Amino acid sequence: MAALGGKLTKKLVENLGPGRHGDGAGLYLVVDPSGARRWIVRVTVKGQKNAKGAPLRTDFGLGGADVVTLNQARERALEYRRMAKSGLNPRYNTKREVPTFEELSRQVHIDRLPTWKNAKHGQQWLNTLRDYAFPKIGRMPVDAIGQPEVLMCLSPIWTIKHETAKRLAQRIKAVLDVAKASGFREGENPITAVKEAGVLPKVKAKVHHHDAMPWQDAPAFYAELDKRTATAAKALQFTILTACRTSEVLDMTWDEIDWDSRLWVIPEERMKGGNPHRVPLTEEMMRILEPMRDFASTYVFEGQKRQHPLSNMSMLMLLRRMGRGEFTVHGFRSTFRVWAAEAVDFPREVAEAALAHQTGSEVERAYARSDFLEKRGELMSVWATFLLKQTFSANS
Structure with missing residues (x-):
């Protein structure tokens, strides 16, 4: 597997400063000023031209360095190079990468911004997921989330913060519905299954009266x-x-x-x-x-x-x-x-x-x-x- 060798090491991947660092054969580690690290591969697709008539050279993201190891990045980069060498554009011929729950949630938030009454409401929508879902299931691929993962998010706050928990359930359901519609998952939404199974305790809603002057x-x-x-x-x-x-x-x-x-x-x-x-x-x-x-x-x-x-x-x-x-x-x-x-x-x-x-x-x-x-x-x-x-x- 000589093709999987390169200039970078695991230690370099963890410690290199901001910039674009080449591993060789078109694979790069990109380190943002914030410290975030991600992989990209640059390939030239055989026989294809860009709008200016030059060879079609394209960059593709391979995922964050915190979840995609150096060897995995090299394997994916090799797959992309083989496609490009045979004249196949990786953008249309690679297996679709399944996004994590946090990645898709943030995209759904962006897509729905124009539909909310104000920016504050839109931010509250995302903040609920950030506080109660991302720490538990944020890094999980959306096709791996089932009833146990949903309960892991809802159970701790179901009785003590019931209104927040209900909103959280609605928002998780919305993200997973989008995941299914986008072809990233199949079957019933686990939020629906949890609700129909009645596994969470019933919480009697408290009627809140605003103190009114006679x-x-x-x-x-x-x-x-x-x-x-x-x-x-x-x-x-x-x-x-x-x-x-x-x-x-x-x-x-x-x-x-x-x-x-x-x-x-x-x-x-x-x-x-x-x-x-x-x-x-x-x-x-x-x-x-x-x-x-x-x-x-x-x-x-x-x-x-x-x-x-x-x-x-x-x-x-x-x-x-x-x-x-x-x-x-x-x-x-x-x-x-x-x-x-x-x-x-x-x-x-x-x-x-x-x-x-x-x-x-x-x-x-x-x-x-x-x-x-x-x-x-x-x-x-x-x-x-x-x-x-x-x-x-x-x-x-």
């Missing part, structure tokens, strides 16, 4: 809040008035407001349900917004950094400073919803639409296309009047 106390709190001039206070007032989510308010930009129609239109990419949401602007909402225009920022509620929104903790910290630390900002949506149910006579669908909640079956929603904008405008005006009743009395 609606009867809201006017007094609003009057106290109105005395404050900080941007966080104005953002919290606007959040309470609109019954919107924290992120929807903090990421609000001026170009989302239609001043003539007195509408705030939240685009679909910023909505939890993935549908645009129209918010009718009441007189009190307009009173909050008008002075904020003087800051000439992209964002309505600008934070400490210029052209950046308030921190998502700003309103919560304000609640704590005001001695209302037992409540959450999100809880004011519940405050509004309970008030709408107990204190006023508006249809349930109108209150649910104000919260951008979907109601009824898919068929019912297909026929009920109205977002009750006019009725919601009336409801939000009554809500504002209720919140202001102690503010008016204090100022009179």
Whole structure:
């Protein structure tokens, strides 16, 4: 096997610095500045020309030096050279290399980036795999992953971090589905098999309630809040008035407001349900917004950094400073919803639409296309009047 000899040794492979180091006969060890090491082979395909009419000379990756040994790299390089010498392009004639779970996961992440609502969600998708799957199965070829390997990832966190474990299972399943569709594996997805077999314990989902201020106390709190001039206070007032989510308010930009129609239109990419949401602007909402225009920022509620929104903790910290630390900002949506149910006579669908909640079956929603904008405008005006009743009395 003289053809498998070369200039490099195992010790050199482990210790050479950054650069391209030749072993001979077209095989190179490439060491990146980061220290990562990989093999490539350069071959010239007999009888084939490139776009410029010169002999077709091509580089092929043979894998990382941490998983492909020096002898394995020489064997693969020899196989590629033999193909090229006989006029076969290795790109189309070698056995397809099966990617590792981490390699394919990162490719799936890149492919799906345009489909996510924002970059943060896309990064969370990858981070879940990075933290809980890559350490266990990241280096395994995707065709070698079965139920035991899946359980190795899920079992340690299934009961203590159940929501994270469910997301992890969904993401592993997605990667292995892509592997099957790409021809890298066959048979049933092991995530499906684990689920159907019921081998993981049943975990009773805990209903999480956001601590909400009783609606009867809201006017007094609003009057106290109105005395404050900080941007966080104005953002919290606007959040309470609109019954919107924290992120929807903090990421609000001026170009989302239609001043003539007195509408705030939240685009679909910023909505939890993935549908645009129209918010009718009441007189009190307009009173909050008008002075904020003087800051000439992209964002309505600008934070400490210029052209950046308030921190998502700003309103919560304000609640704590005001001695209302037992409540959450999100809880004011519940405050509004309970008030709408107990204190006023508006249809349930109108209150649910104000919260951008979907109601009824898919068929019912297909026929009920109205977002009750006019009725919601009336409801939000009554809500504002209720919140202001102690503010008016204090100022009179």
